Amino acid sequence: MSANVYDELKERGFVAQVSDEEAVRKMLAAERVTFYVGFDSTATSLHAGSLVPIMAMVHLRRAGHRAIAVVGSGTTMVGDPSGKTEMRQMLEEATIRAQGQAILIQLARYLHFDGTSAIAVDNADWLLPLPYISFLRDIGRHFSVNRMLAAEAYKLRLEKGLSFIEFNYQLLQAYDFLTLFREYHCTMQMGGDDQWGNILAGVDLIRRVEGGAAEALTFPLLTTASGAKMGxxxxxxxxxxxxxxxxxxxxxxxxxxxxxxxxxxxxxxxxxxxxxxxxxxxxxxxxxxxxxxxxxxxxxxxxxxxxxxxxxxxxxxxxxxxxxxxxxxxxxKSDVIGDITVLPTTAVPRSRLEAGIALAGLFTEVGLTPSRKEAKRMIEQGGLYVNDERIDSIERLLTLKDLGPDGGLLLKAGKKKVHRIVPAD
RNA sequence: GGGCAGGUUCCAGAGUGGCCAAAUGGGACGGGCUGUAAACCCGUUGCGGAAACGCUUCGGAGGUUCGAAUCCUUCCCUGCCCA
Missing domain, CATH: 1.10.240.10 (Tyrosyl-Transfer RNA Synthetase)
Structure with a gap:
């Protein structure tokens, strides 16, 4: 077991905040730690932003620790208001469940769930059956509304409006952590930096209810250098x-x-x-x-x-x-003149080419431009190309003569979006 | 439940009967310069059309009018204040 996974994570830029850096470092060096990361079931696929927690999990697991991936079908039914300007769209339970399943399958590609060193669970399993009153009595009493309202994460929403359902999100996430602490002795939760408050709420809850020690670690919210959201x-x-x-x-x-x-x-x-x-x-x-x-x-x-x-x-x-x-x-590098046939390709009936195809329509058909109007505009601006030759007129038709020696031809929109056309009989 | 203010094109935000497909800014896209980068400069930014022009859009539905994003009715939604 590597003594330095924590330092490796830190050096690689995975660490934004930690509850107790020394404690985490020691813990990761001394024992097999069970940790978890939660993923929302808001879509059928994760995106590049989710690779940050995924990669962190991969590093930790390689170092011998135990990863739990929690798919948040239960919490997604409530919606996390942290740092968001507006209330999330309410989704149907069946949709959320199905999305959760899809995400789980996706995560398996990186984590290879084997039930022992990588475990997958869905928090709907324990959140959905919760009895309201006893939840309030056992869990709710540990939360201070005053403190929650003061939290930075809710600030935006206090101006724009925050509904009661979303206000409960933090309790549910904290309860997740408590549940995993009890069931799997999970002692560390990681997540995006916007989750800091929610994660700490779980750490607190574990201490109050179980007298247990748990840690929190957040990843920086990556933005590209030009300021756009990652992914x-x-x-x-x-x-x-x-x-x-x-x-x-x-x-x-x-x-x-x-x-x-x-x-x-x-x-x-x-x-x-x-x-x-x-x-x-x-x-x-x-x-x-x-x-x-x-x-x-x-x-x-x-x-x-x-x-x-x-x-x-x-x-x-x-x-x-x-x-x-x-x-x-x-x-x-002229080392590789790559294999052109692996570009996105569409087959077009030979008869259409014989008749001549209007380019604005074809570019739109293959998805290089969103509409004919836009395609025409781009032609006027000199932004569309056939076989790397700029299209100079919207009258231009595509014909068999445009086919290259390899039997196909190349459409380009701008300098970067490419699509190959091949004739079909 | 009551009062007030709002819901406009990707976003922010003008527009309060015809000159509005709708100002301005941001973003995005194309071009130029480059390195499949950034910055900068130029252009474009509802759909169809070569164009003339046509069509669809200003929370939803109905109505007034020759003509509505703009007026009326009603419904939905949001914020603030009061209960």
Whole structure:
């Protein structure tokens, strides 16, 4: 059992706040610690932001500790008001349950639940049957409304309105921790920094009710250097589910990160040794793209597997390898002219190509542009390309003549969004 | 339950009968410069149309009017104050 998991986590940037740093460090060095992280069942998939707790769990588990992943179907029915401006949309119980199941399956990919060193539970199992009055008497009496109201997490909501149901969230999360403490001797809860108050409430509750000692650790809420929330793009969340967000796009998400974020991201989202990361951080100017490719490959490998990561890498190399007629300058690395066929592809009936296809429609059809109107606008602005050649007129039709030697052709929207078209008979 | 103030396009926020597809700012997107980065500069930002123009939008439903985001009725929702 490594003596330094805590220090490793800290050095990698996983630690925002800890209840008692010395106690946690000692505990993690001396014994097999059971810890937990909760995940909301608000969607059918987790997104890139959730990788922070996931990776922390992976590190701890590798160091010999026991991980409990709690899917929060019970708490999701209530909704956490912490740091939120508005009340969360109420979801149906069946929906929440189904989403919880999906998330559990997703988590299994990283944690390989075996019932002993990685355990999966759903808090709906113990929260839903709770009897109201005895819950109030046993648990509710330990909570001070005065203190809750003073908490920073509720400040926003006191201005905008906070309903009673949400006000109970903290009690439920604290009760989760108490339950896990009792059932599994779980002594540490981790979560995003916005969960600090909720986690501490659990630590307090364990002390008051059981006289037990438990610890809290939070992760920094990552934002990108440009201020955006981690794991969000203009199109929406960076889902971990390949069906919602393709491995190729996932790979590109990391490649396109801000220079300033590369080091931080390598530490958190990859398992590369720190020495290797430090070496990559030394890269400057255009060399830093090499570090980004490593980041993208490693991160994609963890979420989608090595095969998908490799495909994504090759597709990116193909799309940005500067081999097209328009690419004057030679690309940085001409080692791999990647496999172009792994790019997102749509087959179009040959007859349509014979007749000639209006481009604005086709770009929209394959999802490169949201509407024909937008596609036309982009053509006017010189933002759409066929085989790396700028489309100069909205009259332009796509025909068989556009097919390249490989039998397909490439559509580009902007410099980065690519889609391959192949004829179908 | 009573009183007051509100619900506008991705967000914030103007607009109070025609000049409104709707100011301004932010965001986003495209172009330029670069390194698939940042910063900066230019442009775009409801849908359809090559265009003329048409269509759908201002919480929901109904109504007044030649004409409504703007007026009336009613319903839903939010905030504040009082109970």
């Amino acid at each position: 969000k793009t203009a199109q929406g969340a960076v889902w971990l589910d390949g069906a919602l967000f393709s491995p190729y796009d996932f790979y590109q998400y990391w490649v396109n990160c801000d220079d300033r974020d590369v080091g931080r991201f390598l530490r958190i989202f990859t398992l590369l040794p720190l020495e290797e990361i430090r070496r990559l951080e030394e890269l400057k100017d255009s060399g830093i793209n090499e570090a980004k490719r490593v980041l993208a490959f490693e991160a994609t490998k963890i979420t989608h597997g090595e095969l998908e990561a490799e495909k994504a890498r090759q597709a990116a190399a193909a799309a940005f390898g500067k081999v097209g007629p328009a690419g004057g300058a030679t690309g940085a």
